[in-house]
Each structure stands twice: as C-alpha cells, then as structure tokens.
Amino acid sequence: MNLLVVIALRFDRLVAGQIPTGWDAARYGIPKDIVEQVDPVSLFNIVSTVEAFISAGITDPYEFYKYVHVSEIGNATGSGVGGQLAQRGLFRDRLLDKPVQKDILQESFINTMPAWINMLLLSSSGPIKTPVNACATSAVSIELACESLLTGKAKIMIAGATEDITEESSYEFANMKATSNAVDELEHGRTPAEMSRPTTTTRNGFMESHGAGNHVLMSAATAIEIGCPIYGIVALSSTATDKEGRSVPAPGAGILTTARESSNKRASPLLNFNYRARQIKARRAQIKAWVESEYSMLREELEELKASGELSADEEESWIEERTTFIHREAKRQEKEALSTYNHQFFKSDPSIAPLRGALAVYGLTIDDINVASFHGTSTKANDKNESRVLNSQLKHLGRTKGNALLAITQKYLTGHPKGPAASWMANGMIQCLLSGVVPGNRNADNVDVIMKDFEYIVYPSRSIQTDGLKAGLLKSFGFGQAGGEILIIHPDYVLASLEESQYAEYKAKNAQRYAKAYRYLHDSLTGVADFVQVKNEPPYSAELESSVYLNPSARTEYSKEKKSWHFTNKSASRATPTIGDAAVTKDILSSLAEQQAGKKGVGVDVELTNAFNIENSTFIERNFTATEIEYCNSRPDPQASFTGRWSAKEAVFKAISSYGNIASDGAGAPLNEIEIKSNQVGAPEVVLSGKAKDAAAKAGVKSVNVSISHSGAYSVAVALAQ
Template sequence: AHAVAIVGFGEIGPFGNARARWSIEKSQRLTSADAIELAWLCGHIKFENGEWLDLESGDTVDVNDLVNTYDLNSAIGIRENAVFDPNMVEAYSEVLLSEDLVFHVPDADIADSFKRQDPANTHVVVAEDGFKVVRKAGARVRVPRIDPIDRDIAGQLPAGFDPTRLGFDSQQLEQIDPVAIYNLLATAEAFRTAGIDPRELWAEIHPSRIACTQGSGIGGMRALRRLYADSVLDQNKQSDVLQETLINVGAAYPGMYIYGGYGPMINPVSACATAAVSVEVASDLLTARKADFVVAGAFDDFSKEGARGFAEMQATISADERARRGFDPDQSSRPCDARRGGFVESQGGGTILLCRGDTAIELGLPIYGLVAGAWSAADGLQKSVPAPGPGVSAIGAGGLSSPLGQALDTLGLGADDIGVVSIHGTSTDANDLNETQLHSNLAKALGRSAGNPLPVIGQKAITGHAKGGAAAWQLIGLCQSLNEGIIPPMHNLDEPDRRLDDRAPLLFSDETLNYGPGAIRAGILTSLGFGHVGAAVCVANANVLLEGLSETELEYYSQRRDARWNYQLKAQYSVMLGEQQYFGGGVDKTLSADQEYELLLDPNGRIVL
C-alpha cells in the first residue's frame, strides 16, 4: 500500500490527448469517440439541442464519418510545419552602407539616441515634420534577410487547436507563455482522469502536503524570444516577460490556477529526460513522506529558434534528406530503422498525478499504474554534450539485489515480469544504438530467463520528440499498455538496423501484440537527455497492488473508484457539450491572510468549501 500510484494523467500533443494518441499508437486508427472529441477540439463541431452540428454551417453531422468529413488524420501527428514558415525565417546581417541612409523620426530624443549609437557616422538635421537622421556611407547596419531552416515537419498540436475555445481569454494567451498554457490544459485534464475536483482534494489532504515537481527542458520559447530578441529589435515589448522565461514559473501556473498546493516545489531541468526526472523526484517525495500528493510532468514548445539550433547540430532530419529518402512527414521518425535520418521535433507534454497507494485506496482514486522505482544517472567522463551514455544501466548493478531488482521484489515481481520496454528512441544513431544496448545489458544483469523476449515500444515514431515532456507521453502510454495488455508495434520499422541483431532479449515487432488485460505485470521506460542525464521509470500493473487487498477492501475501493470513473466520463462529456470549460479559468482563494496562516500552522487544517 506504500507503493507510489499513478492516479491521473493529462496529455497535450500532436493527437490532442492521450486517448487519441493511444488509438493511433496501438491500432493506427481513430475510434468514433476519438473522432468526435478531436473534431470538437479542432473547432469543427458543436453540440446543440441534442445533436452534433457543423460549427460553420449549423448542419447536422454524421458522427460516424467525422474522420473523412473533416480529414482528421491530416490534422494530427507529425505533419508539415504550420507553426512558422521555415522558408521565411528572418536573420539580420551586418552590411556596410554604400551611400547615405536617411530616415525621419518625430522628436529630438529619438534622433539623439541614433546619433549616440554611432556618433562618428550619424548626424541629425532638423526637418519640418521632426528630425532627419543621416547614417553616413561606410557605416555598419544590420538588415533583415530570409534565412530558411531546412526542417519542414514537426509533431504539432492538432490543426485548428485554439485555447480561446478551451477557457482562456486573449489577455491570458498574450501574457502566459504557451508552455504554461499546455501545462494548465494537461493538468486540468489530469484531474478529470483522476475523477477528483481539486477542491475535494483540499478537504482530504493538508495543502502543505500537495507538491509539484513539474519542469521543462528548454522553457517558454516565446518568452525567451521576447526577452532576448524582440527587445533588441524594439518590438512586442511585454513588461513582465522576464517571469515567463523562468522554467519554474511555467510549472507554477497550475498550482496558482487549479490545485493550490503549498507543498514542496522542486522543478527539474533535465533536457529531454525532464519528465522522467520529475517522476523520480515525485516518487522520492512520496516515499520519504514529505508529500502526500504530487503533480509531476514536463512540457516544451516547438519554435524556429529551437528548430535552427537542432538543425545546425544535425540532430533532426532535414527536408532534403526526407525528400531524398521519399518519406512522408509521418514516416520520418524511425526509431531503430536503418534508414533513420534524425529526430523530429514535437510540442506539448504531460501531467502525471501521483500519491501513495494507501492514499489512492482510501480516496478511491483510479490507479493507472504503480511506480516501482524511478532513477536518474549521469554518464561519467564524456566529451560530447548530446551523446547518450550507459549511466542508467547501473540500476541493474547486482542483479536481484540491484536498485531495480529490489524495487521489483518489493512488489513481488522479478526480471521476467517486465513485459515491455518503452525506449527514448529518438531515431538517431547515437541514441538508438546506445539505448538498445543498455536495455539488453540490463535485462541480462537482472537475470531474465533466456528465450523470454522483451518487446520494445518506440513511441516517437508517431509523436515526434517533445524534448522535456517526452517521458510523460511514454509513461502514460506505458500505463495504457499495461492496463489493456497491448503492446503497440514499432511504427516505421521497415528496415530494422542490423546492428541491433545482438540486442537480445529485445523484440522489435512491427505488429501489435495483444496479451490481454492484466497479462503484462510491469514495464520500464528510459529517457535520455543532453548534458548526460539519463532516467528510468519502472511501472507495475495496478493489479499488483489490488491483488493484495482483502475481498472487503477491494469491493469498497472498487465502488469508490468506479464512481470516480463515472465522474471522469461526465466531466469529459460536459466539456465537449459546453456545460463546463476544458480549463475552468482558475479557482479563487477563499481564505483571508490570517486564515491562510492559521491553516498552514494547523496540521489538521483543511480547506472545505
């Protein structure tokens, strides 16, 4: 009962949410329910007078043909870049003026500011309508030009996605960086999947025991651009933009607007391993009893600055390379395939809600999985910042007595109970070769039985690489895999890299494997980031905990859990039916300053509305 339970999750990414992503991942098609939700999310339909209507025409729509009606498959996943035009990206180059440059300004102060910047090459002349500034021939000035980025695809939020339809106003969207907007949306969804309103949580748990370990790999790119580039260009000035560049601020917003925690606030920045490290910190807080409920996860965005940076590192697949190999956008991310050409960027991330198993049972929260263990590791002496290394493999040092072996044993599991591996799988040589070797060695060190295959999931083939949020998608997908007993295929694995032939017991299947609900007892994911940070999370099936309950305890828990599942479904439908907002806009504080101190200093204090 002291195991760490995953009780809720929210995902925002190229498929909108975890439900649609899982459908595509396991079966390559959207269900009817997915199509309704996606068509609504993309702004195509609305519910009115008991039926679904086309948002523009007001005509009734055929809910069984929404995928074709609105071509939903082209609106999701990895597709051509619609965030910015990679062929029209500006750069500012220094040139020498071959003749005088003359321009007008309205007042003396502005004119003087130009003269002070280059007094030797500038003079000011009074004009009828203000002042004429003359920048002399031979002066150096910067002139904008087009400098294309040879990266034309990304995993993007669904086409038509608009936060103003989900509860945000224009002022919030202008002020709050998109990374924090993603977090707010995913966290609101996570509480719905947990079947609990945050206000109910306040009545059950002291607010100082509600913690946050969310982070980001890069942070708010729009805010960074506004602070460091737009300010130099004297445009789009936002007075409070500095705060939006701070990664912990993006993590703070859900606490400010949604769940109102007062507990530990530890916000990791671990590049592409951030979400996994976030879960590790959350698990440690719960195990050490420094918190009773933790909001974990990570988010990142997709921007022209990041796209150029990764392109110059030759980390992502180029448009020329993609065309040369004949890959469609959704064929371009190819973990473990011999024809891979680099990773594909993506935007979004995910929120994970965690608490101890006894808390989950007591509150009747749905348990989607158990964190058997979570670890991070460095890679020793290295000369290359991005190159992944073997550090994570140390969790298997000692076999059955290793950190991983002991974590499994605590739950009554062993090496052969790990039924699936979700790899970081970036579709790069450096990552795929190292990571598969790591898992092969790890399985053998744990004493996995010879001939017991270990299937691999390479999720980034369909999602692209979310950077900091990548492991959140992996973890949610792993929970879905364990709950349904289904292991998705290795998408885009058309020509397996023969250098991976010696990676036994790993199994790279290009077909969906269906073992049935409850058959997969545990799984493990790895997440590797720049700066030589690696992380692993081992997840056990919820049944491992529930099987230890007495018949009476299980019946009591199941009734409360089922009620929360009903709450979850009602909340999700209410959002689509327009009865409540996806993001409710925040909860107002009900305490005075004196009441707030009184609450925090009372160990039995609770917020009851």
C-alpha cells in the same frame, strides 16, 4: 556603427509534430487575459494538468484538501528550455525595439509554468521541485515526485514537463545534426508520417514535436482513500549521469547502474517474499509487546505526576487521552517503518541486490516478469544503438532467461520527440500497454538495423501484438547533458490484490463515483455547458483563515453549496487533531494492569495490532467467531478493526478466567468461538460463555466476566475482569 540587414536563410527542417492548427486555450476555458499574458508552454501545461486531474476523477482540485493538508500537495513539473516565445521577446524583440509586454521576464522562467498551475487551479502550499534535464526532464520529474512521496514531504505530487518548438531551437538542433532533414526525407519519397523511424537502418535524426505531459502521483493509501483510479505502480525511478567526455549530447550508459550487484552463490533471503513476511510478523509482535509495556509505564507515570502534584484530577482525563493518542501514533509509525523496511526499502544500499531486481521483488516479480520496454527511441543513429546495448546488458547481468524476449515499444515513430515531456508521453503509452495487454508496434520499422541482432534479449515488433496480459514495463529516457532516467512501472493489480475484500469493495464504490463525476464533467465541457479548464478566482480559504489553515495540519475543506466548491470554514480550519481511544476505558486498563501486577487473580489484558489481523482467512474466522459476531463485525464501517477488537476481548477474557482459576490452556491453536463478545442495548461489550469455556469458568468459581475494548485504529486493547 552597425547596420542590420534582413537576409533569407535556407532551412530544411520543415516537418514537426505540432499542436493542431486552431488550437485555442481560450476555448478550454482559460481567460483571454491569461492567454495573452503567458507563454504557450504554460497554456499547454494548464490543459495537460487539468486532463490529469480529470483522469484521476478530480473535477475540483480543492477537493484534495478534504483528504490532505494544503502543504501535502506539491509540483515537480519542469522543462528543458521553458517559454521559448517569451525568451525570444526578452532577448530579440526587445533588442529590435519591437512591442514586448512589460512582464515578459517572468514568463521566461521555467518555474513559472508550475506557478500558473498553483495560481489558477490548486492554491497548494506543498513542495515545489522544478527539474531541467533536457529530454529526460519528465523522468527526473517523476523521480523527484516519488522521493517527495516516499520521504513524507507530500501525499500528492504533479509530475511532468512541457516544451515548445521555435525556429531558433529547430535551427540549432539542425546545426547539431540531431534532427532529421525533411528535404532529404521528401526527396526519398517519404511522407511526414514516415520521417521518424527508430531502430531502422535509415534512421537519421529525431523529429521534433511539442506539448506537455503530466501525471498525478500519490501514495496507494491516499489513492484508495480518495477513490482515484490507479493506472500503474511506479516501482522504481532512477537517474544517472555518464562518464568523462567533451560532447554534451553524446549518449552514455550510466543508467546501467540500476542493475549493479555483487555476485553471490545464493540469492539474498530478502528477495524471498515469505522471508520478508516472517520478519514483518516478528516486528509486529515486538510492537505489540511495546504497546503493552507503554501502557504499564503509563500507569506508573500517571501515579508519579499525581503524587508530585504536577497533574490535577481535572487534567487527568485529557492527559490520558494525549498519551493514548501518542502510543497509537508511535505504534502506527513503528509498523509503517517495519513495512517500509521489508517492502520498498529492503534492497536499498545492499550491494548484493540490484535496485531493479529489488524493486521487482517487492511485488514478488523477477527480471523475467518485465514484458515490455518503452524506448527513448529518438530515431538517431547513436541513441537507438546505445539504448539497446544498455538494456540488453542489464537483462543479461540480472539473469533473464534466454529466449524470453523483451518487446520494445518505440512510440516516437508516432509522437515525434517532444524533448522535456518525452518520458511523460512514453509513460502514458506504457500504462495503456499494461492495462490493455496490447504491445504497439513501430509501424515505420520497415527494415530494422542489422546491428540490433547483437541484442539477444530484445525484439523490435513492427506490428501490434495482443498478449495474454502484462505484468511490468521498463521505461528509459535520455537527455542532453548526461541525463539518464529509468522508470519501472507495474500493473495496478499488484496493489489492488493486496487489499482486503471489504477494502476493495469500498474502493470500487468510491472509484465508480469518481468515474461518474469525471464522465459528467467531460460531457459538460464537450457540449459547452461548462468550461474544461475552470480557473479559480479565490483560494479555498479567506484572508482571515489563511494563517489558521497553514498552521493547523488537521485543517480540511468542506463542500459549499453556495460556492459550488470545496472551502475551509471557521470550523474546519480550526479542526482539532482527533484523539484516539476512550479515556474511561484506558483508565480501566491502567487499573487492571495495576491489579495484575499486584498479583490479583481474574484480570486479563490483551493488545492486538489491527493490520496484523487477517480477516480474509475464513477458516480462522469461523473457528474463533460465532455467526452473530461475524455478522456484526462485517456490518461495521471498519470490519478489520471490529474483528481485531473482538479478538483482543476474547484473549483478555481467556486470560482473566485462566488467571482466576489457574486453568491450563489447550494451546495456541484452540478455538475461541465459545467465548462470544456481544453488544448490549447501549453498545457496550458483553461476554457470553458456552461449551468448555463455560464449564471451565464454572469449575473455577467464576460467576461473571466483564470486558472493555479500546480501539485506536492501529491496535485494539481489551481488559477483562473475572469475578
């Protein structure tokens, strides 16, 4: 027989970074039955995720499905331990025969936290990836989210983590001597605000805290389409384990491998921005030739199907539409693949280019352009020294200029160490740093450890520094169990600057609307007009439409004034995948290609890739387009596509006239503004010649020129016939 006797234990971990007393999830709008059922970490995670949505300008998560399919939103939220109060009930209270809810087991699962996000807010059907990597969980979460986006498994991902403080975890951390002794600190005359002192001589363990941190990650194209604010660019996310050992919490240097590269006398040409641009240009020329070839083969295939009786006259138009759409999508895929190869993929698996160097080179940056480093900085003797050594070795190996000191940010002097969400909290601070240009100092750095002098590339400021602008920051995160993480964050201007002026103006307008909606939402929640967390009581589709929505990749939501939310309707759930181009125009192109191959004079066909056409080159535009054409194209919803279509028409007209009268070209640089493409009363293109072009056509005996243009989005095809 065992007799259990309650005893009192002396405990010296009296200070932690805590959620303020009186914090109540119900006041945020979470129903009381949910509050009573779930573990506190799930509540932290729900509120944090809603804050992330609002910061992205999304006040109703179902609006996401206006832009992406339900399968294209995923969640990579994790935790180091999960619901600790649920685990206490599961393992201790049940044993002691205390009252415990029947479903306590489910709340102890780490993947229950992202599950509640989906059940109460999202109703998505995308990837679920739940990392468990102790204090590096958020860093791993961000890497998983980035991988899902880059592989095309999702277009939007939620990344982050949540963690709690309990007497059990605090006691065991104390037994490991990982946390600071609050009694000793108080005896030394230090206040709770001074008990976390990263990089100082007196650092003596981390200060526990708890809470959640989440980010909404998406591709730049998706963010620009939706109009979401872009706070930063995740240029590189890496994780690494360490070497052989017997100590689980011992810090290691595995993440040093992001600087691995073989030494060469000369840098790889791939690091040169202009070299990569040249390769993309060459690849686009190949794609253009492929499209022209496909149209030629399309005509032959059509004739064979008609001759064999496999394709009736009634089916001809739909067949042409389907094949034209296929050519468009394949051309777009090939171009995307080329851009990926020479942008964020070119350095991968190349031993001569370090991942860190390659990720910087994507944006035309070098190792000297990293301005700040956000340290894991737990205020432990081992971590702060090890982390500084790893970072200094990386900078030295990659050739950072001596004297170009990297400013260290050690945010845990203020926040404490939340364990799982650490990297999310630190990433948030890093983003604020990049956007404001202010590098926050470690206010508790009263005496930086003399050993830090060995790390010549790093400086540890104790006061905030206002810079003239920051380009990039490097964040590190380390967790028990050999988990090392690193995230390179670039200033958002590097993606916004790549937009065409018209694209940027459109994005700014959408972004302003997002800001206004988020501003109104926040004020309504603060004044009690509406709840901050507005949980869903039904999915965005009815039970009858569920299968249709899942199986149709083109299904999108529509705004319902009745429900004041975004929902799938019978029409939007069965929405057909849009076809590309005009079947009638495609028929003309196929016919013209046949005539051209048969040797008929006066036929011209031209293909132009939309993304390859630079409308920001004002000199080129003014040399080749009339004022009327420029005004017309700029007034269209997509000026880029409109200019590309007009340009392909001009080239086709030139080829047709040259073919008709064997007229020699003036060279590739000759202007084409004397070939004007106007729109008639019904919107069809009309050719107007002037100057030398008109004289050449008259001399060749050309009386009229007709042109047709087919836009696919990825490219434009034009066919001209001179008679």
